Amino acid sequence: MADSPRDQLSRLADEVVPRLISRFSASGLGELEISHDGWRVRLRREPGPTDGAASAAERPAESRRAVGPGSAAPATSQPPAESDPKRVTVTSPAVGHYQPGEDRDIGRAVRSGDTLGHVEVLGVRNDVIASTDGVIGRVLAQPGQAVEYGQPLVRIDRVDG
Amino acid sequence: MFERILIANRGEIALRVLRACRRLGVGAVVAYSEADRDSRAVQLADEAICIGPAEARRSYLSSASLLSAALVSGCDAVHPGYGFLSEDDAFAEMTRAHALTFIGPPPEVLERFASKAGTRQLLASHGLPTIPGSEGMLGDDAHARQEADRIGYPVLIKPSAGGGGRGMRLVRSSRELEQALTICRSEARAAFGDDSLYLEKWLEENRHVEVQVVVDRFGNGVHVGERDCSVQRRHQKLVEEAPTPALDEAGRVTLREAAVRAVVEAGYENVGTLEFLVDATGDYYFIEINCRIQVEHPVTEMLSGMDLVVEQIRIAAGEPLGYTQADVQLRGHAIEFRINAEDVEHDFRPQAGRVEAYLAPGGPGVRMDSHLFAGYDVPPYYDSLLGKLIVWGPDRATALARSRLALEELVVDGLKTNVEFHRALLHDATFLDGKFTTNLLDRVGSAAFLTAASAARVAATKA
Numbered sequence: 001m002a003d004s005p006r007d008q009l010s011r012l013a014d015e016v017v018p019r020l021i022s023r024f025s026a027s028g029l030g031e032l033e034i035s036h037d038g039w040r041v042r043l044r045r046e047p048g049p050t051d052g053a054a055s056a057a058e059r060p061a062e063s064r065r066a067v068g069p070g071s072a073a074p075a076t077s078q079p080p081a082e083s084d085p086k087r088v089t090v091t092s093p094a095v096g097h098y099q100p101g102e103d104r105d106i107g108r109a110v111r112s113g114d115t116l117g118h119v120e121v122l123g124v125r126n127d128v129i130a131s132t133d134g135v136i137g138r139v140l141a142q143p144g145q146a147v148e149y150g151q152p153l154v155r156i157d158r159v160d161g
Numbered sequence: 162m163f164e165r166i167l168i169a170n171r172g173e174i175a176l177r178v179l180r181a182c183r184r185l186g187v188g189a190v191v192a193y194s195e196a197d198r199d200s201r202a203v204q205l206a207d208e209a210i211c212i213g214p215a216e217a218r219r220s221y222l223s224s225a226s227l228l229s230a231a232l233v234s235g236c237d238a239v240h241p242g243y244g245f246l247s248e249d250d251a252f253a254e255m256t257r258a259h260a261l262t263f264i265g266p267p268p269e270v271l272e273r274f275a276s277k278a279g280t281r282q283l284l285a286s287h288g289l290p291t292i293p294g295s296e297g298m299l300g301d302d303a304h305a306r307q308e309a310d311r312i313g314y315p316v317l318i319k320p321s322a323g324g325g326g327r328g329m330r331l332v333r334s335s336r337e338l339e340q341a342l343t344i345c346r347s348e349a350r351a352a353f354g355d356d357s358l359y360l361e362k363w364l365e366e367n368r369h370v371e372v373q374v375v376v377d378r379f380g381n382g383v384h385v386g387e388r389d390c391s392v393q394r395r396h397q398k399l400v401e402e403a404p405t406p407a408l409d410e411a412g413r414v415t416l417r418e419a420a421v422r423a424v425v426e427a428g429y430e431n432v433g434t435l436e437f438l439v440d441a442t443g444d445y446y447f448i449e450i451n452c453r454i455q456v457e458h459p460v461t462e463m464l465s466g467m468d469l470v471v472e473q474i475r476i477a478a479g480e481p482l483g484y485t486q487a488d489v490q491l492r493g494h495a496i497e498f499r500i501n502a503e504d505v506e507h508d509f510r511p512q513a514g515r516v517e518a519y520l521a522p523g524g525p526g527v528r529m530d531s532h533l534f535a536g537y538d539v540p541p542y543y544d545s546l547l548g549k550l551i552v553w554g555p556d557r558a559t560a561l562a563r564s565r566l567a568l569e570e571l572v573v574d575g576l577k578t579n580v581e582f583h584r585a586l587l588h589d590a591t592f593l594d595g596k597f598t599t600n601l602l603d604r605v606g607s608a609a610f611l612t613a614a615s616a617a618r619v620a621a622t623k624a
Contacts, residue, residue: 094213094225094226094229095210095211095212095213095226095229095230095233096229096233097233121225121226121229122225122228122229122232122259124225146233146234147233148210148211148212148230148233149195149211149212149213149214149226150195150211151211
């Protein structure tokens with residue numbers, strides 16, 4: 001037998017939402033939206049001084065907020081402020097879906113100019129190019145993930161030879 | 162109705178479209194360039210997507226980037242705003258090809274009205290008197306010279322791909338023509354990504370009067386009155402008002418009805434504006450149609466109570482108008498002042514910089530459409546429009562009096578603006594008596610105008 005709308009609301013409030021909140025809080029996400037069956041829940045985190053487990057070098061920088069009430073910043077992805085010159089972040093050249101190249105896992109050596117993958121924009125591949133020699137230190141976007149222009153994709157760690 | 166709309170524009174119009182989306186309960190996704198990361202529309206959006214670097218060619222003029230942003234964010238429609246790709250039929254077609262709805266006329270209607278010369282012929286065949294102009298786009302300079310000789314100087318060079326005064330230049334003799342063409346081509350290329358030009362005859366002492374129309378998919382159309390946009394500097398509008406002081410009520414009614422009848426017969430769809438030149442005898446000549454929402458649309462909204470951006474979205478979603486001409490009520494008088502970041506004393510040079518303080522005026526009949534906030538950095542890459550102050554009153558005198566007060570209240574500190582210029586304009590006798598033409602500002606010249614008007618203002622406050 002189908003739940004009455006009252007039961008549905010009850011379950012949402014008592015079970016689903018608290019669980020969502022606790023998982024969201026433990027994540028590094030800035031914003032999460034889920035819709036299902038006519039219901040939509042959106043959780044949004046106010047930018048704060050300490051946030052999640054990501055290291056300072058990789059956490060997206062906070063965007064500047066307007067003066068005034070009710071102005072929470074939506075999740076943005078800016079190129080992180082790299083304090084370590086040995087770590088170079090390669091960012092997306094376009095808005096689309098990211099596909100890493102073959103043999104581009106963590107630990108792989110790459111040379112400046114190598115294709116690390118591509119971003120598909122309306123069926124057209126935009127290559128993601130390594131800007132330096134080094135080793136893939138971290139993968140910041142998943143295969144098939146929607147990415148925006150300037151979004152961090154891959155971290156290359158320079159290795160002094 | 163759409164679920165989510167991608168707002169493919171920036172500045173004050175992105176905020177305006179976002180407000181219409183909120184009004185309809187539709188999700189608003191803002192596409193932005195790196196230079197607009199901290200803009201007001203981005204702050205308020207349900208989702209914001211960076212589509213490219215500051216350069217318009219790689220962001221707001223990049224069809225692929227805009228449509229890709231719409232698709233990755235789950236949008237089902239795209240609002241192009243004004244300028245940029247708002248009248249680009251190839252972009253509208255590409256939008257449709259990706260199963261998204263372009264909020265504006267459908268691609269085939271845009272294409273039909275894309276050729277300025279073709280549109281003049283089309284609407285002439287539906288009863289509108291038209292302004293003489295070049296046949297089709299200009300080819301090389303020799304072709305341009307030939308057309309200019311045929312039309313007769315003075316001629317106005319205009320860009321085929323857009324409006325807003327960019328890429329336009331008045332030429333009074335063949336000597337000036339070649340250099341003016343070069344300048345216009347590069348301005349048009351920068352503003353619209355297309356450097357095609359055409360020519361139009363220029364009538365001295367003319368007034369620019371345009372008629373707002375709204376036409377649904379089913380051929381139901383209404384006019385929403387006209388606007389007078391004669392206060393221009395180098396063919397860029399500075400102040401707009403409605404109704405036009407250039408025509409009496411009978412003249413206005415005739416113009417409005419002729420415009421809407423012609424445009425419905427010619428198969429137009431969605432929100433649009435027909436531009437006319439009105440000469441000293443009150444005769445009108447059709448110039449062109451703007452197949453998009455215009456900067457000065459709030460003037461019409463104040464008179465009618467309509468939300469034109471909501472109408473754009475509703476029509477694009479396939480809804481019928483739901484009202485007739487008799488339901489359109491035009492009350493009172495409204496004036497809009499474009500607030501630009503420009504240095505009036507140095508040739509109105511565009512400015513960039515940080516807004517240190519911003520305070521919008523208020524009170525009865527006062528509306529401020531702006532994306533500014535204290536701490537906002539105005540980027541140098543785009544047009545200089547900071548916002549619009551629109552003031553309504555039950556009659557022109559009240560609207561003018563309220564405008565004076567509102568402009569005194571308005572604060573935009575941190576960079577140079579034309580606010581002082583508008584304050585001076587409200588003490589200029591020619592503007593106040595409503596008998597100005599498009600020559601008003603060019604004839605007086607900005608420095609002399611400011612000096613004389615400031616003197617009048619000082620005298621008025623002492624009186």
